[in-house]
Amino acid sequence: MTEVLLDVRNLSRRFDVSKPWLNRKLEGLPKTYVNAVDDVSFTVNRGETFALVGESGSGKSTIARLIVGLLRPTAGEIFFDGQSLSRGLEGAQARRLRRRFQMIFQDPLASLNPRWHVTDIIAEPLRVFERGMGERDRRLRVGELLTLVGLSPEDGVKFPHQFSGGQRQRIAIARALAARPDFIVCDEPTSALDVSVQAQILNLMKDLQREFGLTYVFISHNLQVVRHMADQIGVLYLGRLAEVNAAPVLFDRPRHPYTRMLLDAVPDIDMTGRQRKRVEGEIPSPLNPPPGCTFHPRCPLADARCRVEVPRLITGVACHAVEEGRAPWAPMPVPA
Ligand SMILES: Nc1ncnc2c1ncn2[C@@H]1O[C@H](COP(=O)(O)OP(=O)(O)O)[C@@H](O)[C@H]1O
């Protein structure tokens, strides 16, 4: 039976990116904001992978940081295992919840302390969450974790810079697993790696998911990377979800024009005969997004309504043309 572990409801986050006060006064400028995440809702089932895909600046990392509590939402709420994360948790309850989730970042070199031995890096969550654990048990556990991610217990005495990019990401994964979490947010964990190394890390993450029943939110700018990794995929465009669906359905029958554009742009490795096209147009500045559907300047189906009215996510797709039944590839939606 599927069970919702993470429930993200109407999540928004804006950033104040105004010039300093004096500049604004002298130049007569108003405050400026970026709506990095705008009314995003999705759910993640226990033991599954939910992939968030979008171009650079679409709000992926902001959502990741909101989920793990590194940022506070401007609006909306996040529930984890039925508990609201947005209502400042405290004390023992917060600690119990905190140890259940972890985050893995794109650049392991930046997220691993360069002056620490690998053993101390991996042991850090144990010092925080397993306060009763003795030094000897901690060393043993670190050795176990290193083996689990395909490294050797002897690697513990080295420093991060003595490893390759792929090995460093294995160290980051070992650290993430140390306190036995059940939920991991992975923010472009393989984007900095060569393609062959990428595949090894993805396979490792899949194996660990099966072994420990982990739930992932997996972030990538590349749809193909998440194809075999994700159960559900959410496509982000300028801070909003354009489309959400089960991975095979999204690939076989993409409905949002932007999803179709992304899929048309990738090399056709499965030889489906689909024409390869380049992604047309530039992603607009998040500082000054187009009104209505923010995708309208790039969309072949845009009409007058699209230029003024924001499409809502209905049955997994936020598009007026699909809703109106005038997208040639999408059948008329079944009335609810
Ligand atoms: N701390 C911040 N202050 C101001 N703007 C930010 C901050 N973090 C992110 N942004 C802006 O929010 C938008 C989304 O950024 P981000 O979540 O990093 O996107 P992605 O990870 O998809 O590339 C971008 O326009 C970015 O410039």
Ligand code: SF4
């Ligand atoms: S709402 Fe309009 S502009 Fe936006 S994707 Fe759909 S058809 Fe294109």
Ligand SMILES: [Mg+2]
């Ligand atoms: Mg990012």
